Amino acid sequence: MADTLLIDLFKQLGSIAFQLAKQEINLLVGVDEEVQKLQDRLGFIKAMLDDAEERHAVKQRTEKLWLEKLQNQYYEMDDILDTWSTARIRAEIPANTSALAVVKKKVCSFVPSPSCCFNLPMRHDVGHMIRELNEKLDKIFQDKATHGIDFDRQPDVVERPTTTSFVDVSQIVGRDINRDDLLKNLLGVGGQEETNSYFVISLVGLGGIGKTTLAQLAYNHPTVKAHFQKRIWICVSDPFDECNVAKAIINEVDPKHGLPDDTKWETLLRKIQDLIKDMKYFLVLDDVWIEDSQKWEPFKVALKNDVHGSRILVTTRKQKVAEMMESAPTIILKELSEEDCWLIFSKIAFSNDEQLEYLEDLGRKLAIKCKGLPLAAKTLGSLMQNKRSREQWNNILDSRMWELEDIEKGLLAPLLLSYYELPSTMRRCFSYCAVFPKDYLFSRDQLVLQWMAQGYIESKANMELEVIAEEYFEKLAMRSFFQDFEKDINNDDKIIGCKMHDIVHDFAQFMIKNESFEIDGDKKLEIDCQSARHLHLKISKEMQCLESIDRAKNLRTLYLLSHEMDYEFEMLLLNSFQHFRCLRTLILDCQIVKLPDAVENLIHLRYFHMSQNVKIEELPETFCNLCNLQTLNIENGHYFKKLPQGMSKLINLRHLIFRDYFSRHNVVFPKGIGKLIGLRTLSIFNISDKDHREGCKLGDLKNLNQLRGTLIINGMENVVNVDEAQNAQLKDKIHLRELELSFVGSRMENDVKVLNALELPPNLQYLLIRGYTGNTIYPNWMMSCTALKVLRLRYCFNLEHLPSLGRLPFLEVLEITQLYKVKKVGDEFLGIEDSKNKKDYDIIFPYLKSLQFRGMNRWEEWIGVGGTGEEEEENDNGIVTNPIIIKILPRLQSLSILGCNKLKSLPDYVLTAPLLKELEISSRNGSSLLEEHYQRDGENWHKISHISNIKLGHVYVQRDDIHIIGSSCYYHSHSTFSDHSSLTKMMLGLAWLSVWWMNEWKWTMMRVRTFVKQTDNKSKVLKWTRFLKTTEELVDDRN
Template identity: 75%
Template sequence: MADTLLIDLFKQLGSIAVQLAKQEINLLVGVDEEVQKLRGKLGMIKAMLDDAEERHAVKLRTEKFWLEQLQNQYYEMDDILDTWNTARIRAEIEKEEGKPADTNAPVVVKKKVCSFIPSPSCCFNLPLRHDVGHMIRKLNEKLDMIFKDKATYGIDFNRQPDVVERPTTTSFVDVSQIFGRNSYRDDPLKNMLGVGSLEETNSYCVISLVGLGGIGKTTLAQLAYNHHDVQAHFQKRMWICVSDPFDQCNVAKAIIKEVDPDHGPLNDTNLQTLLSKIHDLIKHKKYFLVLDDVWTEDFQKWEPFKIALKNDVQGSRILVTTRKQRAAEVMGSVLTINLKVLSDEDCWSIFSKIAFSNEEQLKYLEDIGRKLASKCKGLPLAAKTLGSLMQNKRSTEQWNNILDSHMWELEDIEKGLLAPLLLSYYELPSTMRRCFSSCAVFPKDHLFSRDQLLFHWMAQGYIESKANMELEDIVEEYFEKLAMRSFFQDFREYDYAYARILSFKMHDIVHDFAQFMTKNESFEIDGDKKLEIDCQSARHLRLEISKEMQCLESIYHAKSLRTLFLLSRERDYEFDMLLSNSFHHFKCLRTLILDCPIKKLPDAIENLIHLRGLFICDNVGRVEFPETFCNLCNLQTLKIESCNELPQGMSKLINLRHLSFHDRFYWNNVVFPKGIGKLIGLRRLSEFNIGNKKDREGCKLGELKNLNQLRGTLIINRMENVVNVDEAHNAQLKDKIHLRGLALMFHEPEGRMENDRMENDVKVLTALELPPNLQRLTIRGHEGNTIYPNLPTLGQLPFLEVLDIGGLDNVKKVGDEFLGIEDSKNKKDYGIIFPNLKSLRFLWMRNWEEWIGMGGTGEEEEENDNGIVTNPITMPRLQSLTIEGCHRLKSLPNYLLTAPLLKKLVIYRSRLLQERYQRGTGENWHKISHISNIMLDGKVVQIDGEPQFYSKTSNQQNEFGSEISDKDDVGAGSAECVVDERVEVDNDEGPEICDADR
C-alpha cells in the first residue's frame, strides 16, 4: 500500500529521472528498517570504543585518530536516531492536542518507533523520512570508509591488552624526606599501640587509611611500620603490597614469607593449606600487619583471612591503605581515617627539597616555586612530581611557562602524577568513566550541586537502564561509588534528617586529570583568552564572557556541542543575541547551563530538540520563558532559580522528570499553568503553587492527582487558595508512596473573612490524606484553632522523623488531639504514637498558652489506681525539640521532656518558658537538666551534659550550629530545619525559607 501511494506521489512530479525517483522511493520506504539497523550499529560501535579503552589498546597515532573518527560517527548516529524519535514524540503530542481538552489526562506516547503509514500527517512525515534517509545513507558511507581505513592501516585492537603497571610498595622509608602529617601520625599510632579509643574486643583490630591516589597513604603506613614504639610493641611485623587483583593465594604466601622469612618454597596453591600455615605461625604472637594498596570490594575474598588471622593474643593490628571507602568497610575497619591534603607550606618543603640543588637557585626562583607548590593543592605526589620536573630547568621563563600550563599538559606528568589516577579511572566501568570525565567542563574549585551533576549525567545519556530500577536510583549509585573512590571531596550536608550530600568539590589535580581524559572533547574559554577549540571534536564547552572578548563567530562552527556552560557577571552584555545565535548553531545540545544575567530565553530555544537538561542559575535572576520552550519534548530536567510564570504549554514536556526552583523568597509566587498534571513522568517537583483568582485561575490542587511518581520533598504553596474541599480529595496525596517530605504552606488571607478562612483551612486539612511513607512534614500558617485536625493519622505515620509546625496564630491550647488521641479513657489502645519521630519543632505560635500532658492538666500525666502511668508509648526516638517564638506558652509536658533519647532542647524567644527552665533560677530546671545539649534564649547553657558559662566574647563550636556566640540574636539561625534542599531561618517577622547553598 505504502509503495503504491508513494509511486503515485512521485508520478505527479513530472519529468524526473526514473532511476533517481526509484532511489528516492526506496529510501523513503526503507527508513524504518535503516533506523533499526542503525540502532544495532550504534550499540556495536559503543562496545568497540569501550573495549578499546578498557584494554588500553591504543598505541599508535593512527589508532588514536581512527578511534576519534569512530567516536565522531557514534555521536552523529546518536543524533540521527534522536531526531527520528523526537519527530515521533512530537507527532503524538500534536495528535493528542487535537482531542478535546482534559487538563488532567496524561499524554501517553507509545514506546516504539512508528512505521510509515500514509495518513493526513503524511506531509509532515515525508520531509522527515527523506532527510533521515539521506543522513543514514551518508553516515553508512562514512562508516564504510572508516572501516576500510582500519584494514588499510592494519589497526588491530585484538592484541593482548596492556597491563597498567601497579608499583610494588615496600616498608622502607626515608623519614627525613617526610613533611607534615604530624596530626595523622599520632592518632593511628596511639590506636595501634593500644592507647587510643579502640576497644580490645577481638584478637586484632583493623584500621584503614583512605584517600586519593598520591595523597600519602603508603607513606603514613611506612612511618607507622618503622616507628620504634611499634617495633618494640609487636612481636611480628608484616608488610604486604596487595594491589589489584586481590590474589588470595599470593597474599597468603606473602604473609607466610613475612612471618617466617626462612620458610622454604611455597608451591602449594591450596588456599586452605596456606591459611592453616598462617594460623599456626601467628598463633601466639601479637602482630602488626600492613595491607597496602587494597582495591577489592569483594568481602568473600577477605573473609577466609579474617578467620585465619585470629589468635588467642589480644592487641594485634591490621593497617589497611586504600582509595575506596567500600574496601575499608569490607575489611571490617573499626577506625577509618580519611586523609586530607597537606598545607601549602608542607608542599613547598617537599617541592623545594627536590627542585633546588643549591641556595643560589632558591633565591631567584623561590617566588615562582611557591606558586608552583600551591598549584599542587596539598597533594604530596604532585609536589614530588613537579619538583622532579623542575630539577633541570633554571630559567624563570621555563618556570613561568609551566606555572601558566594546565597540569596535564606538562611533560612526563602522565607517568608520574596521573599514573595513580589512571589506575583508579580504568578500574571504573565505562559508564562511570564518562560520568567522571564529564566534570571537566566545570571550572576548578567549582562547588558542585549534587543533583545538577547527576541530572547532567542523565541528560548526556551516560546512565544505562536496569530492569526494575529508576534512572534516579542508578545515577545515585554511580555517584556514591565515585565518591567512595575519593574522586570527590569537601562534601557538604544540608539535610536535617539524613546525612545526604548536597554539594561537594573536586581536587584540582583530579580536575586536571578529568581534563586530560577529555582534552579532545571538553574545552574552556575564559574571559579574554584566545579562542582555541577543535570545532570537529568539541562536545563540551564552558564559555566565560567578558567585555574584552573578541568575536565569537569561530565557536559557532562547533555544531556538535552536547554541553554548553555559559557564564558571565557582565550586566550590559548583549546576551540575547549571543543566546539566539547559540540556539541556531548548537542544535545537538543535551545540557545547557546558563549562569549569566539574561531576562528572557529567545524563541530559538525550540531548535534544541535534543536538550535533556536546562539549568538556570542564580545569576540569571527571574527569567521569562517563551511558549516555544514547550516544544522541547525530550527535556528531562528544568532547574530554575526563579521565574514569574511557567509557559502555558508545559503539559507538552512529556519527558520531564525533574522540575525544581530555588527562590530567594519565602513564598515562591511563580504561576503554574493548567495542565501541569499531565506530566505523569515527574519524579521531582520541588514546589507546587495553587493558583488564585487575581490574574487567572492557574493550577488547582487536584492537578497533583496523577503525579504518583513524585519522590523526594514536595512543597505545596498557597494552600489558602483551596476553596473547594473536593480539590483536597482530588490531589490523592495518599497515592504518592514515593514522597518522603511534604510541606503544606498557607499564606496571609486574601479577600475572604477570617472566620470563613479558619473554617475552610480546617476542612481542607481534614480532607487531605497524607502520603504513607512520609519522613518529613512541615505545616505553616493555617488559620485553624487546632494543630492539625487529622492528627490521628499523623501520629501513626510509621516513618515520620521530622515534624515542623509554625505560624498557627489561632491555636491557644494543645492537648491529646496533638497525639491523635480521641478517647482519653482508652489511650492504651493507640499503641506507639509517633514511633520514629526524631525532631519536633514549633515556631511562631504567638497565642499558644497551654500544652496539656496526656489526659491531665499542665505537666501532669494520668495514672491508674495503682499509681502506674497508663499512657501509650509516645515518641520513643525523639532526639531534638525546638520551641521558638511561642511567647505565651507556659510549660512543656513531661512525656516530651522524659523521652528516652532526647538530647537537644532549644527554647528561643519564648519568654515564659525561658524563665521557667532557666539554669539555677528556673523552677523547672530539674526537669530538663538531664538533657545533654540545651540552648535557652540563643545561649548554649549545656553541652554534652556540662554547664557552659560565657563571657561577652566567647565563641564555641558545637552541635547547635557551626559557631554560637553570646549575642542576643544568635538563636534565630541556630535552630534550622531543612525541607529537602532548603534551610529555614526564622526572624521576628516569621519563618523564611532560603537556599541552603547560600
C-alpha cells in the same frame, strides 16, 4: 572482529540509501526498520571505542586520529537517530492531544503510521544523512586498512608498582597529626586492645595522597616494632589473587617455609592460622581494590586467634573497601598544606642554598600547583632538578600540568589505575566533570541529571535512570574522585554537593582531550574549537573568539557565564541556537532578559538550567517543541512569572525544578502540567484561583504518580471543594517523601473540609502545613501519617488546640510556630485523653528527639499527666485496677520554647525526659514568665539543673563546655561577653572560628584561620582571640 562489525554496518547503511533511491513506497516501510538496525549497530561502535580505550591500544598518532574520526561518526549516528525519534514524537503530538496518549503510542513498535505527514520528507532527509554517514565510514575503513591500524593486539597493562615497608622517615612531612592518630589506634588506646583478637584500620584517600607513606611511617615506628611480635607487609594491588596474598602472608611470617605452587586454598588458610595462633601481629594490606566481601571472609576467619590486640592496616582509594573490611576507625587523608608541599618540592628540586635563594619565589608558585598532593610535589620537584634558569622555570609555571611529559608519566599512572578500574559508563561521567571550572561546587542532583542528558546512563530493568546515575556518583565518590563533601544532616548525611581536586580535574580534562573547553572571553583564543563537544564560556564585552566558537557546531554542552549588565545576550543566544543544534545541555548564568523563539531549534536538548542571574520572566511557546527535554531547572524565581501554555508537549520531562522562594507564589502553572505523567520532580505546584481558567487546579495532580522527593503545594485556599481535594489522589503518590501545604487568606470552614479530604501519601516522612485557617485538625487525618519523621505547623492562627500527635510512631522532629489561639496544651496533645485508648503499657512520642514551640503568645498552660511511671485506674466502685505504665518522650534531646511569654511552667514528663540535654527558653521582648520561673539559683532551678545545656533569654546559663555542631563551633550571646571560660578550650578539629561582637554600635565579624592556633601537641589547647581587645592579641590560656 572490528572489521567485521564495520563491514556489517556499511552494508546496513548502504541498504538504506538503496531503498531511498528505489521508490517512495519502499521508503515508507523500509526506513523504520533500517533506523532500528542502525540503532542496534550504534552500540557496537560504542563497544569498539570502549575496547580501544580499555586496551590502551592507541600508540601511534595515526591510530589516535583514526579513532577520533570514528568517535565523531558515533556522535553523528547518535544525532541522526535522535533526529528521527524526535520527528516521530513531534508528529504524534497535535495541539489537542494529551501527553498520556502520546506516551502510550511511544511504547509501540517502530511500525510507521502512513497517515503522518512528516514521513515522506523525513525519510528522505534521514536517507541523505545515512548516505553521507556511509561515505564517511567507508573512507574511515579504507584509512584503517591503508595505515595497518590494528586494535586487536594484547592490551597494555598500566604498571602497578609493588610497595615495600622501607621508607626514609626524614623525607616525610605534614602527616604528624595523621601519624599520631594512627599510632593511637595501633597501640590500643581506647579500650579495644582487651576486647578484640584484631581490628581493622583503613587509610582512605586519592591516589598519590600519601596513604602508603603513612603506613610505612607507622610500620617502622620504634614503638610499633616493640609492641607487636610480628609485623607483616603485603602489597595486595589489583587484580586480587587470594592464593598469592595468602602465600605472601605465610612467607612473611615464616620465610623458610616453602610452599608448592599448587598448594590448595584450604591448606593455605590453615597454615596462616597455625603460624599466627600464638602471636600478636601487625598486618599491612597495602593498595587494596577488591570490594567483594566474600573474598575477604576466609581471611577474617584465618587471621583470628586467642591473642588480643593484633591490628590490620588497610590502605585503599575506596571508601567501600574500608566498609567491606569492617574498619573500626577509618582515617581519611586530606591534602597537605601549601607549606608542606613546598618542603617536599624544595628538598628534591634544589641541591644547595644558592639555588634555593635564586628560584624560591618561582618554586613556591610551582608548589601551589601541586594542590596538596605529595606525589605531585615529588614529581614536579624531580622535573625541576636539572633546570637552573628562571626562564625554564617560568615556562613550566605557565604550562598546564599534563603538558609536561615527565609529570604525565609520574602522575598519570596512579590516576589511570583508578580510571580504568571504572566501567566505561562511569568513565564518561567522570570525564564530563571537566566541563566545569576548577573549585566548582557540584550539586549532586544536577550533576546526575546532566549525565542523563548526555546519554551516559545505561538503563536497567525495573530501575529508574536517576537511581542508576546516583549509584554512579556514589561509586565515584567512594573512589576518591570527589572531595569536600556537603551533606544533608536531616537526610542521613546524604551527599548533596562536592568538589573535585584540581589535579583530578586536570586529569579529567586530559582524558576528555579536545572535547571539553573552558574559554574566558577576555582572552585571545589560541585553540581550535571545531572538535569541541562541551564548552564553558565566560562572556565579556570585549569577546574576540565568537567567530572561532561558531565552528564548534557539534557542541553537546554549553555553559554561558557572565556578570555583564548590558551585553546583547539575546543576539548571542540567537546565534548559538542557529549554530549549536546538537546541544543536550544548556546552562544560562547571565543576565539575559528574553529567550529567543529559535530555542526550538535545539531539538536534542535534554537539560535546561536558568540560574539566579537570569532575568527571563517567561519561556516562549516555541520552548514546548523541545519534546526530548528531561530537566527544566529554574532558579530565577525572583524574575520568572509564567510557564508556557503548551507544557503538555514536553512529554519526556522528568524534572521541573524551582529553587527560589519567590517561585512559591509568582509562577503561573498551566493546566498542561497535569498531563506530564513522567514527572519525577515537581518541586513547586501553584494552584490558581477559580477566575484563572488556564491555571492549574489541585486535581491536575491526579495522574502525576511518579513524583518523588519534595512537593510544595501553594494556593491551597483556592481549592473550592472536597471533590477537588480528593481528585488530587495524593495517596497514590507513593514515592513522595516530603510535602508542604500552604494556605493564604481566611476560609476557615472550607480549609477544614479540604484538609480532611486530602489523603496523604503513605510513605511521607516530612510534612509542613503553613497558613491553615481552620480551627481544628482531625486526629484520624493526622494519624494516617504513620511514616512521618518531621512535622511543622506554622501560622495556623485559628487552631485552638494542638492536634493529637503523641502516637505518631516515628516522629523525630516537631516544630509548632505562631498558633495564636492555643491557650492550653493537655492530654489531647499526647493522644491519651481517651481512656478507651489506654493500654497496659504505652509509649508516647516514642522517637521524638527535637520539640520546638515558637511565637505562641497566648499559651498559658502546659498540663502534665498523672505520672510518667505507673498510673492507676479506678472502677465505678473506686477500686484501683490495672496499673498503666506510660513512657513519654523517652528519646527527647532538645526542647525550645521561644516567644511564648505567658507560659508559666513546664510539665514534669518533659523535664524528666531521660535524654534531654538541650533546653532553650527566650522571649520576644523583655523576659517571659517561664524564664523567671526557672532562673538559675531560683526555687525551681533544681527541676532543670540536670540538663547539660540551658539557654535562658539568649544567654547560656549552663553548658556542657562548648556546643559542637558538625565540624564548626558556635557560641551566641546577646549580652556582654564577660565570661570566656566556655571558650578557653576547643577541639582541634575546627576548620575556622567565627566571632561577632558589638563595638561602638557596629557589628564586626571575624572569621579567621590564622588567629586560631595550637599551642602544642600535648595540651590540645587552642589560642583564641580576646574579643574585647584588639583582634591581633592572642591569649595563651592553658588553664
